[in-house]
Amino acid sequence: MVKGYKNPVDTSTKKIVAQNKQTFDLEDLGVFASNDFDGGRLNGFVKYNDSTAILIVNPENTPINNSAYYAFETWSNTSKPFYFTFQYPKGYKHRYVPKLKINGTWSLIDSTDIFKKDSIVTIKLNLGKSRITVAGQEIQSSNDVKNWYTRLVKGKEGSVRLKSIGESKMGRDLPVLDLYRGDAKNKEIIVLLTRQHPPEVTGYYAFQSFLSTLLSNSNMSKRFLDKYHILAFPIVNPDGVDMGHWRHNGGGVDTNRDWSIYRQPEIKQIVKYIGKTLKKNNSKIVLGLDFHSTYHDVFYTNNIREGTTLPNFIEQWFSALEQNIPNYKVNEAAANSTKPVSKGWFLYGHQAVGITYEIGDKTPKTNIDLFGEVSANEMMKILLDK
Template sequence: MKKENRYSQKTILLIAIFIAAAISSCVGPKKVNFPEKVDTRNRKISYQSKKTYTSKDTRVWISNTFDGGRVNGVEVINDNTVVVDIEPENIPINKSPYYAFKIWSDTIQQRYVQFRYPHGFAHRYVPKIFDGKIWHNADTTSFLVRDTIATLKLKVNKIPQIIAAQELHTSKEVEQWYQKTIVDNNTTVQLKSVGLSVLGRNIPVLDIYNGDPQNRDIIVLLTRQHPPEVTGYFAFQHFLETIVKKSSVTEAFLDKYRVLAFPIVNPDGVDLGHWRHNANGVDTNRDWSKYRQPEVKQIVQYINEVARLHKSKIVLGLDFHSTYEDVFYTNAERENTHLPHFIEDWFTTLEDEIPGYTVNEASNNSKKPVSKGWFLYGHQATGITYEIGDETPKERIKQIGIISANAMMKLLLNKNIKVE
């Protein structure tokens, strides 16, 4: 007698679908090979103690109990001077010591604040001061670096001031910006989430286009992989605001192209006050090969899936960062990309349209697994790391951001730019 099958065909089909989905989930996005390997497996971080440091003798309080705060200890030297200890989340790490703390007193006092770093690290960022209304830079009469010792002269009172390496733009503040400035009342923008960070913070994407998204060439914009690099984020803001501002150029551009903009790649690092890394202690801009970190993996999955579903190509990727000076890091390989002449034409336009501006370009195919190399090796796309100087004035950043966005759109709409 024939033995009866225990499972129905429908059940077997559902099991097969589940197994296929599980396998697909495990496999993840296709890896991209780079000449140099970087180990991006999780590394332990040292969490700073969130607290308010007090001194009964001087009646001065210093606190890091806010998103983006960074101070690891406070030592009172005398009635006039306190030392703040600033340490990284882990090492090895890039030499960009970030700090942010509130300071106040119950009486009006003049105090000297000295910055102390671990061996091998030195002060980088000129202090930015928030008085409760506006941010301003410490001037040369109040801030001095001598023999590796950085000292800030400050008048403190009952109103807490924030002293930070760069202006604070936490994940909540970034959300407020893109919601109000980019998303609200703009029919070309769809706000989505690609997933969650290590600690469960949202990783947003702004999906921007007019009409039918099928067969659209895609431009990808990224920023805040490295938490303190706020001047690059400022350029990203002006660049994106220009793209969504109503004009004949933007209308034509968004009729033809699609923009995927990621305004905060590493929200955990930003809110934890990290120098460089995510909550797993890893530089996300070294993980664009094996995608061990959830932030990069989910962004890559989203970009690839959008391109696959809509039969689109990634043609250009701009990753906004900050460093000591304005510079564009480019890939030397261009001939076999979708936009072989874009970089040369774009830079020529910037020099023509920005008064007194000379493009500072550093060109070399990416050896380590950074985003600009991922665009090249993974998609034959033009990849550029768009760097703004730590102390580039805000008005200059705005000017560069607006003009570079307009120049990009006009060039990509020009028939002389061949998109293969």
């Protein structure tokens, strides 16, 4: 258990409302919608008039952050334009600009196909027999994540070991990528986390780019893995991801409030695995990065720097990012964690630097890839010079 949070949160398991996986059928219009895939979220689909349907989208339980995630496929018997109006429970608003997957490729919906009246959002799509996927963020299911890291580690067995640390609440795999070269003994440890919050895919993309850079086989990455040990958790909340949750895990809880008593199996097993690794190798954590998404790019840091394992890291890293990313200004929000979030756990539990690495919901993928790569390279440079 890690203490020190002013505002503890009760992370006991709560009830979630199951989503019925199905194809909704507006028979007289020949229009269909389905949530029957990993990452799907659509709780109802009803006719409003001959050219418009209501999309009913509910969260897994409440109270919950306003991160109204939706994902469905839609098609029709005949080619025609059709309108869809989003309906959320009272108190919750539309957040994510729709992304469309057409013929296997994701793109943002054209802004001329979005209509806003007060806070009610309607979109127009040109339907036909082939399915269009409409989602709040691009879908990266647990299976997609697995395909990615399986490809990533191939041929790099000398630098990375892929392991399972256990299962989520509903029995999905909790993987870890364990990176180091040579002997793990006495190497300082860096922990990387992502997908505590299911729709936060842009943060996951930064995690992908960051980790790929650490495994790029460059001279620097080899030297880095000779000296340091990385524990990277690519999908902390696989149940939430596959069940199309707005924020919570299979236990109906925000896992990023459980970094104190570890009541949820995902955090409990991650903490246990980290603890075991530290003990076995006589190591300590120096840095923890937790990749998320929010409205804009921001780094949430702890105020306390003195007495941590890397008291100057944040300042050095942020100035290196500004020097190496064109026209980029770091947006830092420093505060001490009053709630049991991972960045507080790194500080209070390990005197380590903890940072929540947030990518904007709308940050373009090419920018994210660059941020991920530059931030990994600059981290390696600073830690190798230490």
